[in-house]
Amino acid sequence: MSAPIKYVYEFAEGSRDMADLLGGKGAGLAEMTRLGLPVPPGFTVTTEACKVYLATGEEPPEFGVEAARALAGLERVMGRTLAAPEDPLLVSVRSGARFSMPGMMETILDIGLNDDSVTGLAKASGQERFAWDSYRRLVQMFGRTVMGVDGDLFEEAIAAHKARRHVKGDHDLDTGELVLITEEFKDIIRRETGEDFPQDPAEQLSRAIRAVFDSWNGERARVYRHREHIPEDLGTAVNVQAMVFGNLGQDSGTGVAFTRDPATGETGVYGDYLPDAQGEDVVAGVRDALPLSELKTLDPRAYVELGDHLRTLEGHYRDLCDVEFTVERGRLWILQTRVGKRTADAAFRIAHDLRDDGTISADEALIRVDGAELTRLMFPRFDTTPADVPLAHGVPASPGAAVGAVVFDSAEAERRAATGEHVVLVRRETTPDDLPGMIAAEAVLTSRGGKTSHAAVVARGMGKVCVCGAEALAVDLTARRFTTESGVVVNEGDTVSVDGTAGTVHLGELPLTASHVGRALETGTSTGPVTEAVLGALAHADSVRRLEVRANADTPEDAARARALGAQGIGLCRTEHMFLGERRALVEAMILARDDAAREEALAALLPLQREDFTGILTAMDGLPVTIRLLDPPLHEFLPDRTELAVRLASTAQPDPHDRELLRAVERMHEQNPMLGLRGVRLCLAVPGLMAMQVRAVAEAVTARLHDGGHPRAEIMIPLVGTVEELRLARSETERVLAEVATETGTPLDLPIGTMIELPRAALTAGRIAEAADFFSFGTNDLTQTTWGLSRDDAEASFFPLYLEKGVFGVSPFESIDQEGVGRLVELAVEAGLAVNPGLETGVCGEHGGDPDSIHFFHRAGLDYVSCSPFRIPAARLEAGRAAV
Ligand code: ADP
Ligand code: MG
Ligand code: MG
Numbered sequence: 001m002s003a004p005i006k007y008v009y010e011f012a013e014g015s016r017d018m019a020d021l022l023g024g025k026g027a028g029l030a031e032m033t034r035l036g037l038p039v040p041p042g043f044t045v046t047t048e049a050c051k052v053y054l055a056t057g058e059e060p061p062e063f064g065v066e067a068a069r070a071l072a073g074l075e076r077v078m079g080r081t082l083a084a085p086e087d088p089l090l091v092s093v094r095s096g097a098r099f100s101m102p103g104m105m106e107t108i109l110d111i112g113l114n115d116d117s118v119t120g121l122a123k124a125s126g127q128e129r130f131a132w133d134s135y136r137r138l139v140q141m142f143g144r145t146v147m148g149v150d151g152d153l154f155e156e157a158i159a160a161h162k163a164r165r166h167v168k169g170d171h172d173l174d175t176g177e178l179v180l181i182t183e184e185f186k187d188i189i190r191r192e193t194g195e196d197f198p199q200d201p202a203e204q205l206s207r208a209i210r211a212v213f214d215s216w217n218g219e220r221a222r223v224y225r226h227r228e229h230i231p232e233d234l235g236t237a238v239n240v241q242a243m244v245f246g247n248l249g250q251d252s253g254t255g256v257a258f259t260r261d262p263a264t265g266e267t268g269v270y271g272d273y274l275p276d277a278q279g280e281d282v283v284a285g286v287r288d289a290l291p292l293s294e295l296k297t298l299d300p301r302a303y304v305e306l307g308d309h310l311r312t313l314e315g316h317y318r319d320l321c322d323v324e325f326t327v328e329r330g331r332l333w334i335l336q337t338r339v340g341k342r343t344a345d346a347a348f349r350i351a352h353d354l355r356d357d358g359t360i361s362a363d364e365a366l367i368r369v370d371g372a373e374l375t376r377l378m379f380p381r382f383d384t385t386p387a388d389v390p391l392a393h394g395v396p397a398s399p400g401a402a403v404g405a406v407v408f409d410s411a412e413a414e415r416r417a418a419t420g421e422h423v424v425l426v427r428r429e430t431t432p433d434d435l436p437g438m439i440a441a442e443a444v445l446t447s448r449g450g451k452t453s454h455a456a457v458v459a460r461g462m463g464k465v466c467v468c469g470a471e472a473l474a475v476d477l478t479a480r481r482f483t484t485e486s487g488v489v490v491n492e493g494d495t496v497s498v499d500g501t502a503g504t505v506h507l508g509e510l511p512l513t514a515s516h517v518g519r520a521l522e523t524g525t526s527t528g529p530v531t532e533a534v535l536g537a538l539a540h541a542d543s544v545r546r547l548e549v550r551a552n553a554d555t556p557e558d559a560a561r562a563r564a565l566g567a568q569g570i571g572l573c574r575t576e577h578m579f580l581g582e583r584r585a586l587v588e589a590m591i592l593a594r595d596d597a598a599r600e601e602a603l604a605a606l607l608p609l610q611r612e613d614f615t616g617i618l619t620a621m622d623g624l625p626v627t628i629r630l631l632d633p634p635l636h637e638f639l640p641d642r643t644e645l646a647v648r649l650a651s652t653a654q655p656d657p658h659d660r661e662l663l664r665a666v667e668r669m670h671e672q673n674p675m676l677g678l679r680g681v682r683l684c685l686a687v688p689g690l691m692a693m694q695v696r697a698v699a700e701a702v703t704a705r706l707h708d709g710g711h712p713r714a715e716i717m718i719p720l721v722g723t724v725e726e727l728r729l730a731r732s733e734t735e736r737v738l739a740e741v742a743t744e745t746g747t748p749l750d751l752p753i754g755t756m757i758e759l760p761r762a763a764l765t766a767g768r769i770a771e772a773a774d775f776f777s778f779g780t781n782d783l784t785q786t787t788w789g790l791s792r793d794d795a796e797a798s799f800f801p802l803y804l805e806k807g808v809f810g811v812s813p814f815e816s817i818d819q820e821g822v823g824r825l826v827e828l829a830v831e832a833g834l835a836v837n838p839g840l841e842t843g844v845c846g847e848h849g850g851d852p853d854s855i856h857f858f859h860r861a862g863l864d865y866v867s868c869s870p871f872r873i874p875a876a877r878l879e880a881g882r883a884a885v
Helices: 016-034 047-057 063-078 117-125 128-146 151-165 175-193 200-213 217-230 279-284 292-298 300-315 346-354 360-365 372-376 410-418 433-439 453-461 516-523 528-542 557-566 581-592 598-618 642-650 657-669 681-686 688-707 725-745 760-762 766-773 780-790 792-797 802-804 820-837 852-861 869-884
Strands: 008-010 042-045 092-098 107-111 236-242 253-260 265-273 322-330 331-339 395-398 401-406 424-425 443-446 467-469 473-478 479-485 489-491 494-498 504-507 548-552 571-572 623-627 713-718 753-757 776-777 839-846 865-868
Touching: 008 016, 008 063, 008 424, 008 792, 016 047, 016 092, 016 217, 016 236, 042 063, 047 200, 047 236, 063 200, 063 236, 107 128, 107 200, 107 265, 117 128, 117 200, 128 175, 128 200, 151 175, 175 279, 200 236, 253 292, 265 292, 292 300, 292 802, 300 322, 300 331, 300 443, 300 571, 346 360, 346 372, 346 528, 360 528, 360 713, 360 869, 372 516, 372 725, 372 852, 372 869, 395 424, 395 453, 401 410, 410 424, 410 433, 410 453, 424 433, 433 453, 443 453, 443 494, 453 467, 467 494, 516 528, 516 557, 516 865, 528 869, 548 557, 548 869, 557 598, 557 869, 571 865, 581 598, 581 657, 598 688, 598 713, 681 688, 681 725, 688 725, 688 780, 713 725, 713 776, 725 753, 725 766, 753 760, 753 766, 760 780, 760 820, 776 820, 780 792, 780 820, 792 802, 820 839, 820 852, 852 865, 852 869
Parallel strands: 401 424, 424 443, 443 467, 548 571, 548 865, 571 623, 623 713, 713 753, 753 776, 776 839, 839 865
Antiparallel strands: 008 042, 042 236, 092 107, 092 236, 253 265, 253 322, 322 331, 395 467, 401 494, 473 479, 479 489, 494 504
C-alpha cells in the first residue's frame, strides 16, 4: 500500500530536494528552517494541489483537513490565532513555482485582518497607524488580486485623499485618513463586485490560496514562461507564512542581500536596505533604498547576524545565494533564499573562486558556466540605460555591438568602408549578392527573416553583428531610407547603433565597452579576474572533453583566427565563396563554354587561383586537418538573375550578344527547386572537369606545402551523396587525379576522402556508404531541411513564428538539432558506419556544431568532432567539456 498523497507540508518537513513539489521558494524556506535560520514559521501547499485545482476547479478532497491542521499547528507555534480580536496572527500567502518567476504571480500579505482584529493589532503593536495601514493594504491587495477589482480604482482613491490633504507620500497619511481610505476601499469592492470584503479569516485564506493558484495562468506568467521555456503544466506551490513587520518604525526595515556581487562576482556582501518598510515597498521603488552597508550603523547586531546567515547559506548551497530579509524591532527574519541569478562575468568569476578555495570541484565549476554566457562575454557591449529606447526590436541573430552609418546596398557599403567609414548594411533580407557589403559593414540589419536566415547565418559565420526580422522597420530601398513604427525616418548616412545581443537598433551612437575576454581568448593571456576565470574554465574543458572542435572557415584569415581561438582543424572549408567576385567571369566562361577546349581553358585559369586558396588555408592550419568540400551549390547561382537579364535584353535596341548567350544558359540551367537539383556530388559527376580541377588544386597545394617543409593534412569531402554508387564514382575520379599529380611531382599523396551525410537516404544506407568513405561529416542544415521537407529560408519567414507559438517545436530545428528525428538519423548513421568501417571518422559541420544543446547530443551520439564558425569555438570547447563531466 502506498502512502496517501500529502498536499500540505510544514516548512520543517521539507527540504531543498523537494522543489518540484514545494516550488523553489517553499524548498528554500524549508531548507533554511532545517538549518536553524530565523524563518517565520509556516507551511507549503504543494504544486500537486495546484495541478488538481487547475484541472478540476476544486482542491483535492483531502486538502481542507490538511490545511486546517497545518494552520492550527502554526497558531500553536506562534501562540496566536488568525484574526483574533486580541493580538491576531497574520499570514502572507505567497506564490512560488519550481522555477523562479520573479514578480510574475501573486503574493498577498496581512491575511487575517478584519474590522475587529485591526484594533487588536493596533493594541498589540502599540501603533494604530501601522495597523490601519496594514488593513488598508490587505483590502486593496485582496480586492485587486482575489476579487478582480481594477487596481486603478484604489490608486485613484488614494491619490484623491492625498490631494485633499496636500501630501505626497503614503507615509504622510495619518490614522484617521487611513481609516477613511479603508472604508472607501471596501465600498469600491462592494460597488464593483456586489460582494463585501470577507471578514471571515478562513474565507480570506482559502480565497487567497486559490488566487495564487489562478495566477499561474495569468497573462504575465504565461508570457514569461513562454520566453523562458518553462513548461506550462508545472503549477505553483503556495506558501502560507506568519507575517513579520519591517514597517514598525526606524528599528525595523526590509531588504535584499547577496553573498557576492551578482554583477561582478566579487566577494563580499551586497544588497539594499529600506528602513521602516515592507518587502513590496523595495520592489515598488516607493523610496530609494540604502546600500546594505548602512545597516551596519543602523543595527550592528542585525547586520552581523545577517552576515553569519549569508555565510551559512553560501557554505550550504556552495554557490552565490540571495535572500530577502526583514528586521522587526531589531529582530532579524529571513523570508526567502535561492541560488542567485548573476551576469555572465559573475558566473565565471564565482565558479572560478569557489573552485580555487576548494568549495567545489573543477568539474562542478565547469557545470556552473555555459557557452551562451561565454559568447556574451566575447563581444563588445553597449553601455545602455533604460532611457535608451530602441528604434526597433528584431531577432538577436549574431551578438555584439556595432555603430555605423546606414547604407542600403552593397556598393555603397563598400564605397564608404573604403574611406574608413563604419557602416551598417540595411536590407529587407540579404542574398549572396550582398556578401561584399556584409563584409564591408560593421553590422547587418534586416526587416525580414529569423535566426537562420541568410543574413543571420552569414553574419554569424563572419562574427558580424546582425539583427534580423526587425519587422517594425519599413525599408525603402529606392528612397534610401527606413521608417520606424513611431514614424522616425532614418536616411542613408545617418548613424545607428545595432545591439546584436539584445536584438535592438538605436538612433545615434551609444557608448561601447570593449571585451577583455575576446582578446584574452585570442592571446591566451588573462588581464583580470574574469578573463582568468574564463581561461581556467576552458583549460579544464579541454582536458576533459572527448569531442574535438574544428572550424568552418574558407579563408586563411578565418583559419588563423579560428586556430587562435582553439580550433583543432577545419571541419568545413566551403569552396563556393572562392568563386565569387572577379572570378565569377571565369566561372561564367566555364559554364558557357561551347566545347571542351573552351571549358578547359576556363578551368585552367581557375586552377592556380584555387591552388593559392588552399595553400593559404593549409599554411594557416599547418599540422591540423582541413576538410575541403568540393563545389556544392547549383551552378546557376554563379550566373545573373534570369528576370533581370531578360529585362535588360528587352530594354535595349542593340542587345549585347554575350547577354543573349548568358540568358540562354540561364534558361537552360533553370531549376524549379535548385536546392534539390543539380548540385553537390551530382555536379561533380555531371561536370567532371570542374571536380578534377578542384582535386588537382588541393593536390598541388598539398605538394607545395610538403616541399616547403609543412605538414598539410587536407581531406576531400564530397557533398550531397545519396547512394554509395555516387560516392564510388566521385571517389575513383578523385583518386585518379591524386595519382596523376603524384606521378607528375613524384610526391606520393594519401588524402582521406569522405562524404557529407545530409540526405535521409545517405543516413539510412550509411553502412553501404561507409564502404567507400574515410569519414562522415553530418551536414545537419541540409539534413534538417531534407528530413523535415522544408526550406529553411522560406519557412523561417512564413510559418515558423506560428509553429513556435503553437508549440509544434520549442526552438527552431535549425538552431538546435531535432534530436528525435534528425538526431536519430545521425545516431543510425554513426552506428552503421562504424560497424562497417571501424576507422571511420565522424563529425558535424552544420550550424548545429556550435549550438550548446546540440553539442551535448553529438557527444552522446559518439561523434569525433563538431565544426562551427570561428567565434563560436570557445563556447563549443566549453560545452564539449561540460558534456563530458
Ligand atoms: P515574489 O516571489 O514576487 O518575490 P514574495 O512571495 O517573495 O513574492 O513576496 C513579496 C514580498 O512580500 C517579499 O519580498 C517579502 O518582503 C514580503 N513578504 C512575504 N511574506 C512575508 C511575511 N511572512 N512577512 C513579511 N513580509 C513578507
Ligand atoms: Mg520574493
Ligand atoms: Mg549541404
